[in-house]
Amino acid sequence: MRSGEFHTSYRADMAIFDTARARHVLAVFLVVLFAVPLVGSSYWLDVLNRAAIAVIAATGLNILTGFTGQISLGNAAFLAIGAYSTAYLAAHGVPFVVVIPAAGILTALAGMVFGVPSLRLKGLYLAMATLAAHFIVEFTVTHWDSVTGGVNGTSVPAPSVFGFVLANDRALAFLILPVCILHLWFAKNLFRTRVGKAFVAIRDQDISAEVMGVQVFRFKVLAFGVSSFYVGVAGSLLAYHARIISPENFPLSLAIDQLGMIIIGGLGSVLGSILGAVFLTLLPEVLRLLTSALSGQFPALVQLFAPLKLGVFGITIVLFLIFEPDGLAARWRRIRNYFRLYPFSY
């Protein structure tokens, strides 16, 4: 019986699937995932779609914050840019096959503009700059009535392809899930290329990276671009999913939620973005189920739901940071290694 995996070549070390079993498990998971929309209730399909959108956005943020080390509090603003470009383009009759990448590209451009301060700023100060970006975008969205509809918001027509309208969550799932998987696949591969490794080098020590010949500024702006593309696509899907968007859909707490996702999932890990996004999307739903189940005994619980949600979110983040700073992905890796090394796991 073999205990553990031993890579004997660089190629094997860099492979996405380190064992054949991982590949099989993923295949089964994908089959199950695509079977869910066929059988799920509309409530859980809504949750599934929101989770998949959150996964794309969290992966985008993780590329910037987790892999490149540039802290961004502007994710809600980038989501808004993606969503509003979608609303604008879709209202002018552009098909969604064009709208979604276009929203991504527009957001990527905006992200690169906001990435320019990263030339001089890092850490805390960059967080401040992106926070300012959030408020500036929010102001623009609220006041540019002719495009965004101002505080009242604007509606988005349902996406359609060959006359087939994707009007409900079931149909949308077959749009959102493949887009999500495509982006995850790209992210996973990105970090096996020169560009991805340059990102990681900048995170680990930017001055050293510069000395080693990485053009730090160019790659920082590129990281903002790639990350914002992801977030823009997520915003676009969000718009198609919500159908009506207004500035209230993109509060600062949304940006904090997404930072929470990558903290809980694991910084610098694609798997972490998935786990964290799914975890934080399911958390309020589980809480909702619990409170409605217990509301018979404790009627006051219904009123307490909003603060409860907020508090549980905060406590989860604090506890993860203190006890599991590497997130769910690290925990998963540890569990997997335990079984892989069995019976010699220490």
Added chain:
Amino acid sequence: MEFFLQVLLNGLVVGSIYSLVALGFVIIFKSSGILNFAQGEFLLLGAYVFLAISSAHAPIGAALLLTFAFSAVLGIVLERLVLRPLIGEPIISVIMVTLGLSSVLRAVVQGIWGTDTRPLPSVFSLDPIQLGPLPIARGYLYSAGCVAVLLVVLTLFFKYARPGIAMRATADSQQVALSMGISVRRIFALSWSIAAVVSAVGGILLATMRGGVDGSLAILGLKVLPAVIVGGLDSIGGAILGGLLIGVLENLSGGYLDPVFGGGVKEVAPFVALVLILMVRPYGLFGKVRIERV
């Protein structure tokens, strides 16, 4: 001209509140290098605790003292339980933990006191005072007075008092401070409790001026960030000047540009200033310039 003066004066008095809150940020940052995103919630909690104590028919003075004591203990406890395990962790973790903390504190406040605006017993009368031709709300004068007193007290504290000097030493280099026999942990706890008390003062003043306390008070914690950055994250004088500057800027831009854009300029102008100052002088007007080494 009268409009300009009125707007300017409003800016100064609002700015004095910003200065007060900015002080809290600077005190924590100066000693521990942490930017506390939960500062707004300290404000909120201070105001609510004062409300709770004074509605139990405690005299105002006693209620104030109890609130300050509560805030001091809160600061120490949070530092001990939440921030200390994260010493030496990457900056994103520290930012996130204060953001998480702010969610928890807001949830506690919402859970206990709900979301309705609660009237606060008046610490001072609300009739405006005439300053030449311009009316000025009394609360702002008190806050300006508080800021002046705190400025003097804190400057003296950092210059002459032993704990104050120890705090500066810690800010300069934690290792050297440790080897000189300074308890860095105690310094961190001290700075958090001072910041919490200063925030509670701000919270009570602001809530009294607004005529009540509700969750929106916590937004000030974010609105003050431009003031802190403009002044320089580690400068007490800078925080106060930054607060005043941002207050004036906010009111001037609001007063003159709101008709053009249809409102809301007030909210965004400080952040535009923040971006500009970050581009030109990231360490702010009076902050210490950092030199980077590998």
